[in-house]
Amino acid sequence: MAWQRLNREDSTKVVESVLTTDGAAGMFSTTTSEVQKWNLPFYETTNLYQVTNFASLPSFSFKYLGNGVHFHQLDGTELPIYTINDRGMLSLNERTVVDYLEFFFQHVMLDGDEMFFIKDPYDMPLLASMDKQSRDSIMRNHKAAEVSYDAGFDKYTVDADLYAEGLLMRATIEVTGTGRVTIQSRKMIVNAIAQSAVSGIMA
């Protein structure tokens, strides 16, 4: 699975649909924006879209959930995702719930904190900027996600690794049938990651 670049005609339709009509002209342009689409395995008719305006600097990039006609901007809260879910678009199973959580944590900042769900540590966004000691620590301590399903309550319980503020944690996360996500508990696995980076600066 990868980003799929839309052709000019389809890109223009998407940009025109998400375009602001007030004074925010610097953000979008139909002529200089590129639109990409990503199929999400847990939605049937809804995809992830990314609109990037390469003419502005920095290249402003916004993500949306949409069906090709109407779009919800992913604004860092749960609201746009839950809105789509409540329209019956969500289809979870023991495999796709892990993909859903990875997507959820990439686009929602819980309590204002950036938190990474580690499905595969090699795909972790921060990995390239970490020092060798931190990378080794994550690789050594990572465990694959474990999923269980409670049919009575229609909810999944996922034990998985989370990374936030330099801490690698093992978390128990509950996902309901409508995609509501709650972190039930967190247990710290490694706390030396951020400290090693900061001590590197202060040395």
Next chain:
Amino acid sequence: MTENEQSGLGGKFGAKTSGSQINYGHPHSQELLQSASAVIRESETGRLLLKLLDLKRVPVHVIKGIGQSGFSPEAMTIYMQAPGSATTANPAFIINLIKGLNEAAQELAGFRTPDPRKDIMAYASFIHGRNLDSITEVCKVIKELTKTPHFTNLLDSLTELGLNGVYKAYIDGKSREVLYEQYASAYDAMRGRS
């Protein structure tokens, strides 16, 4: 999905849209800018940068989102992004505002961004040079905040942004060439993340 169904709380900007009726304006834009400015104002260099805001010489739009923030020379506007639920500025927001203010100050001082359609190499060279200047300015502000309670969080955020190498080179008094090497390394790492 139906038309006009996009939810949003609106804000001072982006309240009207076509198509999917998306409200980009952040509902807490004033609180975010005020809390960020309060921290930046504790630094002497930061106070000078904030004159751009105080004198309303450059507009700042705060957008709901988790994407890139920065100064757009095309629109002569600083676009900041923060999650829709944020009510106070986090360290990354503060760092990006300092960087955006410095870039706007450079543009206003006459260091105009060249047209990329005329010479893409000159444009790229200019942009990377400006980025390094702005990141160095961020380092200067953070260093001036060393004895404040904000310092550790700002430094952690700088590390998460991959800029710890630039900061270390800055406080060690290294040359611009060394700073540029650290910046280039951080830039490559950031590109790998996106």
